[in-house]
Amino acid sequence: YLVMIVALIAWPLSIWAQAGSAALPALIPLPVTITPTADAFYITPATRIVAGQASLNKIAGLLNGYVIGYGGKSLSKTAVAAGSDFISLTIDSTAVPYKEGYLLHIDKKAIRCIGHDAGGVLHGLQTLRQLWSGGGNSIKVPGYTIDDHPRFAYRGMALDVSRHLFPVSFIKKYIDLLALYKFNTFHWHLTDDQGWRIEIKQYPKLQSVAAWRNETLIGHKKELPHRFDGKRYGGYYTQQQIKEVVQYAADRQITIIPEIEMPGHASAALAAYPALGCTGGPYTTATYWGVFDDVYCAGNDSTFVFLQNVLDEVMALFPSAYIHIGGDECPKTRWRVCAKCQQRKRALRLADEHALQSYFIQRMEQYVNSKGRHIIGWDEILEGGLAPNATVMSWRGEEGGKAAIAQHHRVIMTPETNCYFDYYQSLYNEEPLAAGGFTPLQKVYGYEPLAGNTDNATSDYLAGVEGQAWSEYYTSEKQAAYMIFPRAMALAELAWTPTKQRNYDNFLNRLRGEARLLKQEKINYDAHFDDITY
Numbered sequence: 001y002l003v004m005i006v007a008l009i010a011w012p013l014s015i016w017a018q019a020g021s022a023a024l025p026a027l028i029p030l031p032v033t034i035t036p037t038a039d040a041f042y043i044t045p046a047t048r049i050v051a052g053q054a055s056l057n058k059i060a061g062l063l064n065g066y067v068i069g070y071g072g073k074s075l076s077k078t079a080v081a082a083g084s085d086f087i088s089l090t091i092d093s094t095a096v097p098y099k100e101g102y103l104l105h106i107d108k109k110a111i112r113c114i115g116h117d118a119g120g121v122l123h124g125l126q127t128l129r130q131l132w133s134g135g136g137n138s139i140k141v142p143g144y145t146i147d148d149h150p151r152f153a154y155r156g157m158a159l160d161v162s163r164h165l166f167p168v169s170f171i172k173k174y175i176d177l178l179a180l181y182k183f184n185t186f187h188w189h190l191t192d193d194q195g196w197r198i199e200i201k202q203y204p205k206l207q208s209v210a211a212w213r214n215e216t217l218i219g220h221k222k223e224l225p226h227r228f229d230g231k232r233y234g235g236y237y238t239q240q241q242i243k244e245v246v247q248y249a250a251d252r253q254i255t256i257i258p259e260i261e262m263p264g265h266a267s268a269a270l271a272a273y274p275a276l277g278c279t280g281g282p283y284t285t286a287t288y289w290g291v292f293d294d295v296y297c298a299g300n301d302s303t304f305v306f307l308q309n310v311l312d313e314v315m316a317l318f319p320s321a322y323i324h325i326g327g328d329e330c331p332k333t334r335w336r337v338c339a340k341c342q343q344r345k346r347a348l349r350l351a352d353e354h355a356l357q358s359y360f361i362q363r364m365e366q367y368v369n370s371k372g373r374h375i376i377g378w379d380e381i382l383e384g385g386l387a388p389n390a391t392v393m394s395w396r397g398e399e400g401g402k403a404a405i406a407q408h409h410r411v412i413m414t415p416e417t418n419c420y421f422d423y424y425q426s427l428y429n430e431e432p433l434a435a436g437g438f439t440p441l442q443k444v445y446g447y448e449p450l451a452g453n454t455d456n457a458t459s460d461y462l463a464g465v466e467g468q469a470w471s472e473y474y475t476s477e478k479q480a481a482y483m484i485f486p487r488a489m490a491l492a493e494l495a496w497t498p499t500k501q502r503n504y505d506n507f508l509n510r511l512r513g514e515a516r517l518l519k520q521e522k523i524n525y526d527a528h529f530d531d532i533t534y
């Protein structure tokens with residue numbers, strides 16, 4: 001008994017000691033189990049890559065790219081793992097029982113990366129990249145056996161490209177970084193009041209009108225008088241570009257979930273097609289930030305036809321099981337005085353305008369479901385009744401998420417208090433203008449969904465977490481990177497690593513080391529994390 005008791009006490013202590021040790025490699029997110037082996041492996045131009053299955057050829061190519069990116073020579077591939085001096089990639093769901101899990105074994109003869117699935121193999125390679133040092137013709141990889149798998153099935157980061165537009169090159173870079181930190185989902189916020197960013201062939205005015213705004217507010221709406229930059233701003237991704245990005249992400253085991261906002265945040269679409277609004281317009285693409293009264297008309301059947309046609313093209317481009325249809329911040333101002341909306345409300349005996357919004361979302365859900373896909377909506381879709389199969393993204397705190405779980409709906413937690421990377425991250429006076437909230441790194445790291453109260457029934461519905469990158473104040477690629485990193489890395493760890501192994505000071509230690517990869521990739525991350533904690 002004594003032995004058992006000592007063992008029970010010593011086991012968590014050893015994990016704690018491991019987590020507290022400065023010698024721990026700078027891995028983010030922290031793996032579930034890390035065991036050092038005595039020796040090290042050196043990747044040289046003679047090292048070969050072995051892809052155990054044909055389905056891993058692309059991932060083998062990525063590994064080769066990572067080696068080259070680190071100053072190494074292109075490695076040759078070979079069919080069988082024999083002898084020594086190779087890096088083998090294998091899928092084996094028996095050896096690695098958890099989805100997206102991997103086993104990485106490094107000794108002086110070889111590196112073996114075994115994944116439950118292709119995702120697992122790629123995650124293992126990201127760990128490998130974070131371990132290596134040196135470069136050129138001799139990249140050193142210290143010996144470890146790492147047995148690892150994710151805490152949450154859904155690990156997402158969003159990006160709003162409406163308020164500010166980012167080129168395809170930036171989107172790809174972002175996807176690379178998401179893969180590096182073992183995210184598996186990129187939520188692409190493609191439409192909003194200030195610009196429509198996806199080419200829809202059936203509606204050319206979405207390109208010629210909705211993609212553009214006359215000028216952009218500088219500063220915040222509250223800072224009167226408003227200052228505008230006076231320049232026409234805009235653009236959009238062509239379907240060809242979108243296909244390229246979707247493929248790029250898929251190769252990196254990242255699913256892209258597109259978001260097409262409805263019924264609110266629709267100013268840009270209304271500017272292009274005024275008949276979609278309650279008043280008939282004219283409307284303009286918004287030039288400042290906020291919530292706008294003009295939204296899609298819920299009484300007009302042609303609104304639904306438009307949105308269905310749009311979603312047809314969207315679903316043809318994005319193979320994701322989920323399509324995000326927004327649902328947030330939809331004022332009911334126009335609907336209350338719109339004859340068609342009121343007529344619909346009476347005909348369907350709907351209690352109020354929230355019920356009308358619920359009707360709107362449910363009608364769109366039926367359409368999306370009829371194409372074999374599911375919807376995601378912001379937590380406002382709870383108001384007036386949840387669409388039967390919807391996933392809820394809980395952003396106004398966790399209340400919406402809790403309510404949805406109680407109704408046995410799938411939930412993604414993204415409370416603005418902890419997951420909004422458009423909010424300030426420090427109290428320094430010189431912080432560039434940001435949205436009004438305050439989300440320092442430690443607050444992101446310290447987020448614990450449902451305060452850890454996840455019994456089995458709850459965890460069945462809690463799919464995971466997501467970080468939001470609203471771009472009102474992301475006026476450049478540099479500024480976007482500064483706001484997103486390293487906060488996204490804190491979120492990555494909370495999404496991946498078991499709670500009992502997480503420790504903020506230890507995370508900071510690893511962040512100091514891991515930041516070298518951000519430097520190498522020339523990412524303009526916020527490097528203040530050492531100065532102060534809140």
Ligand code: TNX
Pocket residue numbers: 328329378395420422435470471472
């Ligand atoms: C609320 S979060 C919004 C966005 C803004 C963001 C700014 C959500 C579903 N809607 O439209 O960009 O606040 O923090």
